Amino acid sequence: MLRHKYAQVFMLIAAVVGVERLTRFTDTHQYLTQLTMSGYYSLVIIGLCLLIGYAGQISIGHAGFFAIGGYTSAFLTTFNLMPYKDKALVSFLSKAGIAVSRGDLYGGQVLCIHPWAACIAAILLTVAVAYAIGGPVLKLKGHYLAMATLGFGTIVYKIVLGTEMLGAADGISDVPAFTLVPGIEVSGGLETRVMDYYIAWGLVILGMVLLLNLVHSRVGRALRAIHGAEDAANAMGVNTGRYKLNMFVVSAVFAAVGGVFLTHYNGGIGPSEASIIKSVRYVAIVAIGGMANLWGALIMGLGLNFLSLRGFFGSYDDAVFGAILIIIMLFTPEGLLRRDLFSDIRALLSRRDGAGEAGKSGSGGEDRA
């Protein structure tokens, strides 16, 4: 099982490198931009996949966590502390290297929080919010949980949209590059396109390894047990409430990290990143990838986000994701990417031909298990 798990990770690494080489040979480097952005969105999706597919908890508010990450980072790295530099706290931050000065677009000097410190602050804030929200909300089940998380997403959206300090409808721009280590930075410039691509997908690979490990661990087993029969898991000594909450927080952190990095990559963030339709989109992608299928979620997250970012769906972008959700729920609630898909399609086709028997056995594919 373990060897098998990492074999797929190596295939992912090979694919990531292969795609970059391919764009180099075919002179289609422009695709790397959307591939990079898709990578960051995929972080949200694989975290959400574990929450929905393994722990069995829905969240229609994860764009909220993405936005908390992105906005915290954007605000802290752009808010000029220069006017306050004599204040004790600011001078301490400056001395500790947490606040650093840099030149702004107009040749002046600004004093802002270092991206690393901002990133850590963003993650800590996300953890705090996720615990505070998740504690009461995860006591709910089914539709009620969905509605409560929807409420959370709405609140975050309205806050970022209505707060002048966060740029209101314009969002925050001029977010500086994120220098991870000297020489390696997330900046979104044309000349660093290849580096940005590798940073994004390096993070995705790291995220996949962490989550695959989790799935195959004692905790992953307990999460699947909660999903299957919560009362029985509880009777076996699994603290179901705490496990669900921890999984919620882990998935929120994945979303926030995606938000932090994409914000530095894009050089800014706007309120649309916090919108409900984004949250719905994430859920739709997890659903189409197959709820409890990390690889399916990743592949669909990459593919659909890439097409969407390339403008493939035109003005109907959001409608496409809504339609996907409806179609998946109606015809293949187990998702699109799964082993018995082809037998199901065959069964569906033969039913069309009037072969009733094959149609009957094809409804769920259980007979092949």
Place this chain on the structure above:
Amino acid sequence: MAMLEVKGLHRSFGGLHAVNDVSFSVAEGAIKALIGPNGAGKTTLFNLVSGVLAPDTGTIVFNGGRIDGLKPFQVAAKGMARTFQHIRLFPKMTALENIMIGRHIHSRAGFLAGMLNLPLTWKEEKHIRQKAFGIMEFLGIAGLAGIDATSLAYGQQRIVELGRALACEPKLLLLDEPAAGLNMRETAEMADLISRVKGLGITVLIVEHDMSLVMNISDEIIVLSYGQKIADDKPLAIQQNREVIRIYLGEEDAQD
């Protein structure tokens, strides 16, 4: 010392006194059965003991400590495991994985250790797997280890559920109608397994409708009727108890 000591337990739903001032104790190492007609309050009593429901009044002392008001997972951590009347195996998990969940309270790896796949978790996982497999061998179902638990035959599922509870290494095992839905041969096998569980030194409290099973394996039997305890004695004495005969077979003049 009694393994389980229940005193003055009361729980009502609206105006219905589902469990009304019930007291009893289960001696360490014994098999005690809980019987009574439908609606007598057996399941409510079971849920009170296992922490699914909290009692309105009364105390439950388990292995020397109060457990009334604790949540099921806390009760489980203290050494009480249970099976369910309607089988509650985890779907999409193998029989072995189901039983491995039973080792949860005896293992520690958390979210961080799991995500980082720390070497200390490897040994623990191996140990969990070995213990779970050992239990399957003890129950004679080792051949089913790799099969999806919910696709097993009904009788086999009952045994896997028993194995999952045993994996907790409980001091007290609660069995909620373990013979429900089993044929006569399977019921006899189940009785044999429960006796072997007793042989491990595990105390057993069992709710059961099947009289042959109850009379054969129990050391003592409690009879409930309308939420109240009406008898608490050895099997032979229970069989001759007039009150018990009356509630099970009806009044003599009503027998026609």
